[in-house]
């Protein structure tokens with residue numbers, strides 16, 4: 001049986017470092033603004049946390065698998081983040097491309 005420790009999962013949670021957009025013109029998805037009061041913009045019941053790819057600040061906690069794949073997360077550090085393809089393709093997530101253009 002697998003009694004080893006996986007470096008990718010701590011407990012039941014999975015933290016994903018988002019991908020920082022090099023150019024703001026790439027931010028074509030729905031923009032989620034950052035909070036100025038230090039709180040997390042989104043909290044949900046899921047198992048996935050999204051962290052800023054620039055500074056590591058948590059931008060979403062408890063994301064249900066498959067959510068926010070087309071969203072852009074603004075961070076207080078000035079970075080615009082999107083969900084990396086590696087996370088979208090994760091085998092832990094159910095693929096759903098039915099809404100793709």
Ligand SMILES: [Zn+2]
Pocket residue numbers: 052053054055056057075076077078079
């Ligand atoms: Zn940041």
